Amino acid sequence: MKAVALYSGGLDSILACRMIMYQGIEVLATQFVTPFFLHHLLDNKEFYCQKVADQYGITLRLEDISHNYLHMLQRPAHGFGKNFNPCIDCKILMMRRARQIMEEVGASFLISGEVLRQRPMSQRRDTLAVIERDAGVRGILLRPLSAKRLNPTLPEVNGWVRREELGDLSGRGRSGQIALAKEYGITDYPMPAGGCILTDPIQGRRLRKVHDGALPFAAATMTVTDFHLLQLGRQFLLPGGGWLILGRDEKENNRIENLAEADDACLRLEARPGPTALLRRASTCYKDESARNDDLQRAAGLVVRYARKEPLRPETLVRCLLAGAVIPLKASAPDDEICQSWML
Numbered sequence: 001m002k003a004v005a006l007y008s009g010g011l012d013s014i015l016a017c018r019m020i021m022y023q024g025i026e027v028l029a030t031q032f033v034t035p036f037f038l039h040h041l042l043d044n045k046e047f048y049c050q051k052v053a054d055q056y057g058i059t060l061r062l063e064d065i066s067h068n069y070l071h072m073l074q075r076p077a078h079g080f081g082k083n084f085n086p087c088i089d090c091k092i093l094m095m096r097r098a099r100q101i102m103e104e105v106g107a108s109f110l111i112s113g114e115v116l117r118q119r120p121m122s123q124r125r126d127t128l129a130v131i132e133r134d135a136g137v138r139g140i141l142l143r144p145l146s147a148k149r150l151n152p153t154l155p156e157v158n159g160w161v162r163r164e165e166l167g168d169l170s171g172r173g174r175s176g177q178i179a180l181a182k183e184y185g186i187t188d189y190p191m192p193a194g195g196c197i198l199t200d201p202i203q204g205r206r207l208r209k210v211h212d213g214a215l216p217f218a219a220a221t222m223t224v225t226d227f228h229l230l231q232l233g234r235q236f237l238l239p240g241g242g243w244l245i246l247g248r249d250e251k252e253n254n255r256i257e258n259l260a261e262a263d264d265a266c267l268r269l270e271a272r273p274g275p276t277a278l279l280r281r282a283s284t285c286y287k288d289e290s291a292r293n294d295d296l297q298r299a300a301g302l303v304v305r306y307a308r309k310e311p312l313r314p315e316t317l318v319r320c321l322l323a324g325a326v327i328p329l330k331a332s333a334p335d336d337e338i339c340q341s342w343m344l
């Protein structure tokens, strides 16, 4: 008997896996990543999966679902939560994919670490039922931590899993989970943390603006790289229509440079260290050349503004790389009110 687990990395999903493994069932855990949560895990995939195996005895695979996620995010059928979080559709998407994996690996059911009434939007009794229905997992999705408070599922009815040994947790409290962790000898586990930037009010506001068409290209055409860039540094919408991303430190500058693509313009100070700025799709998103040139000049001004102040000169040379050509731009810092008015 084999089950596929939806694994989030938090204590609840660790416990759900362990509870089912304890009943002698093989569990294959899957953790999904998108540009909005846990994408960095892909940088060191094998190391992370091995760490989970060593620490919790759980066999884990990571899967990047960014492409389908961005598609869903354009118009989530069940809407958004308090910020830009489409939690219900997010879960439906993940469970649909988990069901496919279940069939691919010959497993018989799914498990998740969800706890009844733990979250206001996606873990109410009626919402759990909607998620099951829309994801096509009714009866085959077992939520071990709250199982005794929910209708019996196929694995319980068929006797694959002993229902009496499952949990009856409900609500936001953590004492039940902490007691269970102790029981399973799990001492080192992650604290519950908001790892999803879609629930962050500041990022959420920015994402909503973008979703509503703030950028010079349609939200539907945005790529995974666009969403990574959107989470970096300072963000500006320039009067000519351009979208500018400006690094706040060396780490962000390097990341911006790594994410830059052929049609982007990259700007840096010529003679000393300073921020890297990226004018996204500068070669292709402007209808007329003078609008692009004006925005490049403004971008150069912002590079000067956010560089370290010394030595101050009325005009500083900024190096702009666009479509393989280097364009030198002389710029001075715009007033702070102007910079503020351009912020995304």
Ligand code: SF4
Residues within 6 Å of the ligand: 037, 085, 086, 087, 088, 090, 091, 122, 196, 197, 198, 199
């Ligand atoms: S918080 Fe983020 S990852 Fe979690 S269900 Fe909501 S949208 Fe999905």
